[in-house]
Amino acid sequence: MTVSGNTDDYCMSRSSVPDVFDGLVFRVTLNQGTSSAVRDVSGYGANGTITGAIWVNVDGRRCLRFDGIDDHSDFGDPPDGHLDFGTGSFSFGCWYNPTSIVANTYIMDKTSGTGYSIYINNGNGAVAAYTNWASYDLTSIGTIGTGTWSLLYVTVDQSNYPSQGTIRTYNNGIQISTSVSFGSSSNSNAGNLFFGRYVGGGYSNGYLDEVRIYNRALSNAEVAQIYNATNGNL
Numbered sequence: 184m185t186v187s188g189n190t191d192d193y194c195m196s197r198s199s200v201p202d203v204f205d206g207l208v209f210r211v212t213l214n215q216g217t218s219s220a221v222r223d224v225s226g227y228g229a230n231g232t233i234t235g236a237i238w239v240n241v242d243g244r245r246c247l248r249f250d251g252i253d254d255h256s257d258f259g260d261p262p263d264g265h266l267d268f269g270t271g272s273f274s275f276g277c278w279y280n281p282t283s284i285v286a287n288t289y290i291m292d293k294t295s296g297t298g299y300s301i302y303i304n305n306g307n308g309a310v311a312a313y314t315n316w317a318s319y320d321l322t323s324i325g326t327i328g329t330g331t332w333s334l335l336y337v338t339v340d341q342s343n344y345p346s347q348g349t350i351r352t353y354n355n356g357i358q359i360s361t362s363v364s365f366g367s368s369s370n371s372n373a374g375n376l377f378f379g380r381y382v383g384g385g386y387s388n389g390y391l392d393e394v395r396i397y398n399r400a401l402s403n404a405e406v407a408q409i410y411n412a413t414n415g416n417l
C-alpha cells in the first residue's frame with residue numbers, strides 16, 4: 184500500500200495522458216480525504232453526503248471504503264434533472280475494488296421505477312448494469328475480483344431514438360458487451376444517486392473511486408482514454 188501526495192481535485196490526472204471531459208456532468212474524484220460532504224467537481228454541483236463510509240488511501244488511490252453493512256453516499260436527485268437523461272444518450276462508470284463479493288449489492292445507483300445502476304450480480308463476481316430499470320435492460324460488465332481495482336463503464340447510445348439504441352459495457356477500458364437498449368421509454372426518475380447501495384439496501388463492501396456520469400455516449404476510444412488517464416495514483 185502506498186500513499187498518494189495529490190490532494191487537488193481539479194488537477195489533471197497525469198499531464199501526459201489526455202482525459203475525457205466533454206459532456207462530463209458528474210465527477211467525484213474522492214481525493215478530498217476528509218469531511219462528510221463529497222464534492223462533485225464537474226461544475227454541476229451535485230455534492231453528496233457520506234453515511235458511514237470512510238476516507239482511505241489504497242494502492243495510491245484516495246477513495247472511500249464502504250463496509251457492506253450500512254455505509255453509503257447520497258447525492259440526491261438534482262432538481263434540474265441533469266442526472267436524468269430521459270430518452271437521451273448517457274454514460275456512467277467508476278473504479279471499484281471489492282473487499283468481498285456479495286450478490287445483489289450496488290456500487291452506484293440512480294433507480295426509482297426506472298434509472299441506471301452498476302451492481303454485483305452474483306457471488307462469483309459478475310457485475311452488471313441496469314440502464315432502464317423499468318424495462319430491465321440488464322447488461323454484463325464482466326467480472327471483478329476481491330482486492331483488485333476494475334474500471335466499470337456503461338454507455339447508452341440513443342442517437343437513433345425512437346428506434347432502439349445500443350448499450351455497451353467496458354471492463355478496464357475493454358468492451359465487454361453490446362446489446363439493444365430500451366427504445367421509447369424514459370430513463371428519468373425522482374430517485375437519488377447513491378454510492379454503495381440502492382434505495383432498497385444492497386450495501387456493497389469495497390473501495391470506490393473516480394465516479395463519473397456523461398450526458399452522451401462515449402466511444403470505445405474515449406473509454407480506453409479514461410482508463411489510461413485514471414489508472415494509477417489518484
Ligand SMILES: [Ca+2]
Nearest residue numbers: 212213245417
Ligand atoms: Ca480518488
Ligand SMILES: [Ca+2]
Nearest residue numbers: 260267372373
Ligand atoms: Ca430526477
